[in-house]
Amino acid sequence: MKEYLINIFTQAQDKLTYLKDVDLVFTVPAQANHGDYATNLAMILAKKLKQKPLDVAKEIIANLTTDPKVIEKIEIAGPGFINFYFNPSYNTKIINEILQHGKNFGRAAIHTGKKAMVEFVSANPTGPLTVGHGRNAVVGDTVANMLEWIGYTVDREYYFNNAGRQMRVLGDSVKLRYLELLGQSAKGGDFPEDYYQGEYIKEIAAALKKEYGDKLVNENPEGIFKQRAEKEIFADIIKTMERIGIKMKNFYNEHTLYEDGKIKSLLDEFKKENLSYEKEDAVWLKLTELGNEQDKVIVKSSGEPTYRLPDIAYHITKYERGYDLMIDLFGSDHNATYPDVLAGLRSLGYDDSKVKVLIHQFVTIMQKGEVVKMSTRKANYITLDELVDEVGSDVVRYFFNMRSITSHLNFDIELAKKQSDENPVFYLQYAHARISSILRMTNDEGLVTSAENLNLLVAKEEQNLLKKLHEFPNEIIYSAENFEAHRITTYLEELAALFHRFYTECRIIGSEKKLAEARIALCIAVQTVIRNGLSILGVNAPEKM
RNA sequence: GCGCCCAUAGCUCAAUCGGAUAGAGCAACAGCCUUCUAAGCUGUAGGUUAGUGGUUCGAGUCCACUUGGGCGUACCA
Numbered sequence A: 001m002k003e004y005l006i007n008i009f010t011q012a013q014d015k016l017t018y019l020k021d022v023d024l025v026f027t028v029p030a031q032a033n034h035g036d037y038a039t040n041l042a043m044i045l046a047k048k049l050k051q052k053p054l055d056v057a058k059e060i061i062a063n064l065t066t067d068p069k070v071i072e073k074i075e076i077a078g079p080g081f082i083n084f085y086f087n088p089s090y091n092t093k094i095i096n097e098i099l100q101h102g103k104n105f106g107r108a109a110i111h112t113g114k115k116a117m118v119e120f121v122s123a124n125p126t127g128p129l130t131v132g133h134g135r136n137a138v139v140g141d142t143v144a145n146m147l148e149w150i151g152y153t154v155d156r157e158y159y160f161n162n163a164g165r166q167m168r169v170l171g172d173s174v175k176l177r178y179l180e181l182l183g184q185s186a187k188g189g190d191f192p193e194d195y196y197q198g199e200y201i202k203e204i205a206a207a208l209k210k211e212y213g214d215k216l217v218n219e220n221p222e223g224i225f226k227q228r229a230e231k232e233i234f235a236d237i238i239k240t241m242e243r244i245g246i247k248m249k250n251f252y253n254e255h256t257l258y259e260d261g262k263i264k265s266l267l268d269e270f271k272k273e274n275l276s277y278e279k280e281d282a283v284w285l286k287l288t289e290l291g292n293e294q295d296k297v298i299v300k301s302s303g304e305p306t307y308r309l310p311d312i313a314y315h316i317t318k319y320e321r322g323y324d325l326m327i328d329l330f331g332s333d334h335n336a337t338y339p340d341v342l343a344g345l346r347s348l349g350y351d352d353s354k355v356k357v358l359i360h361q362f363v364t365i366m367q368k369g370e371v372v373k374m375s376t377r378k379a380n381y382i383t384l385d386e387l388v389d390e391v392g393s394d395v396v397r398y399f400f401n402m403r404s405i406t407s408h409l410n411f412d413i414e415l416a417k418k419q420s421d422e423n424p425v426f427y428l429q430y431a432h433a434r435i436s437s438i439l440r441m442t443n444d445e446g447l448v449t450s451a452e453n454l455n456l457l458v459a460k461e462e463q464n465l466l467k468k469l470h471e472f473p474n475e476i477i478y479s480a481e482n483f484e485a486h487r488i489t490t491y492l493e494e495l496a497a498l499f500h501r502f503y504t505e506c507r508i509i510g511s512e513k514k515l516a517e518a519r520i521a522l523c524i525a526v527q528t529v530i531r532n533g534l535s536i537l538g539v540n541a542p543e544k545m
Numbered sequence B: 001g002c003g004c005c006c007a008u009a010g011c012u013c014a015a016u017c018g019g020a021u022a023g024a025g026c027a028a029c030a031g032c033c034u035u036c037u038a039a040g041c042u043g044u045a046g047g048u049u050a051g052u053g054g055u056u057c058g059a060g061u062c063c064a065c066u067u068g069g070g071c072g073u074a075c076c077a
Helices: A002-012 A017-021 A041-049 A053-062 A093-104 A131-149 A165-181 A199-212 A221-243 A255-259 A262-272 A308-320 A338-347 A384-391 A393-401 A413-418 A424-444 A460-481 A486-505 A513-537
Strands: A037-039 A071-077 A081-086 A115-119 A153-160 A250-253 A276-279 A282-285 A296-299 A325-331 A355-360 A363-367 A370-372 A409-412
Touching: A002 A037, A002 A460, A017 A041, A041 A053, A041 A081, A053 A071, A053 A081, A093 A460, A093 A513, A115 A131, A131 A153, A131 A325, A131 A355, A131 A363, A131 A384, A131 A393, A131 A460, A131 A513, A165 A199, A165 A221, A199 A221, A221 A384, A250 A255, A255 A262, A255 A308, A262 A276, A262 A296, A262 A308, A296 A308, A308 A338, A338 A355, A363 A413, A384 A393, A384 A413, A393 A424, A393 A486, A393 A513, A409 A413, A424 A486, A424 A513, A460 A486, A460 A513, A486 A513
Parallel strands: A115 A153, A115 A325, A153 A250, A325 A355, A363 A409
Antiparallel strands: A037 A081, A071 A081, A276 A282, A282 A296, A363 A370
């Protein structure tokens, strides 16, 4: 429908050249009596042309060539909106299209041939993934799915650092627990407050004791203790991600940037290009010259680089690996770090518009009416695993996808458990399962699907469904280009609501055969779109509930 | 102090480059199952879009200020 409008307006550009100066935007009006699609072009152009909106609208309409089999009526309304009413039988053509493309209906080839990388989760292996990481994980994976749907070849990557201070403390923590188990707890006896407090540390220590007895008492904490902890924790993280359907293409260890000399050569390049200088034994990057607020240290006086240097080096590898689009997904606690990295890249001539940084707001966990401050080190957290145990993968994925990433979201654990039956995801899944059930029943009745008499679908409930189905491909493109998965959940909820209304009003079994078979085709089309939409979100579409 | 994000119905959230009467779900109230799944449908109620001012044909959306919250503001990541 939208394509048709864009088409006729593009044709009209030959006669009305001013139509070339504006974006051809058509929207679905909130009010049904404002037509199927509307545009405010006349009002936008009125200002530029210094004419009355109504006159501009009249002139536009006079120059449009429309097929009455497609568009029934065009009206000017309100202050200058142009409203389009489509022919009901034209609306049914979407069914043929959906049946033809099936599970690929809604895919767009607009970025075919381009490579994208989505870097997400990227939590250092110091403990299990928490509910907070869950938002990042789900959003990142869904963004990757959406990009695939508009043609990108997408790699999912997890960037981590197993060499920093956090990891040293991790090794220390495991060793101390190990010594405790052997009755050799450190002087004073208390487990230090700034060590990792979680139970998983004890479990790793216990496994080491079982395997090696007391042979490790003189081992360096950074040796087997740290290594074993990293291995176990990573295995755990991977398992958790698998439970919600996430599979990384690659895990990129920051350390490899040191091993293959990328850090050093980057440092040399900054120096050679006169982009860095030394002050107080540290190396500083001239960020003020690049338009940022202040210069920042890239190598500490201890000789150790800050995170900025490896981060820039890491992004350079992304360019070297040929990505056309690089998504970085961070929590809002990182909102101060990425401008430095982007500026660094820009200074070396990399096109930083290829890097898209998405910042999501934090998840506030409410438990028993109180805000829980999450901290991996203090072991004050609810793990993503626990959440999946409680409500299941579908609810978790849907919940994190249904909100705009800019919103701070409150997650009330008790409420989530209690209301899991009322979660909108079940509303969608129910619509899907209901259609499966209809198809089983109608099959038993000897009814088959038929796209031959679709023009019988003239009931209000049927037409509303058809118009909604038309919107799906555009919704996917819009959601993907703007990285907004919540648009898809909103769309699917509206589609499911229209289906449930159709179900209540329009019977299949018992209707005249031609009509019944056309309705079956409509059901299959709706089911296909729900299934495709849910698959982008990573949510299952059950046959039965 | 400064920077980024945010404030919409009792609760959780939508609202397509600024568009027509601000919408859903949950919670509340009143109805609908001898017929394809009632995890559903229909209806009622619920709003000064935090506040004040501005920009214009038109503002939840843009600008300024105020109030309240989140996250930053490291030679941590």
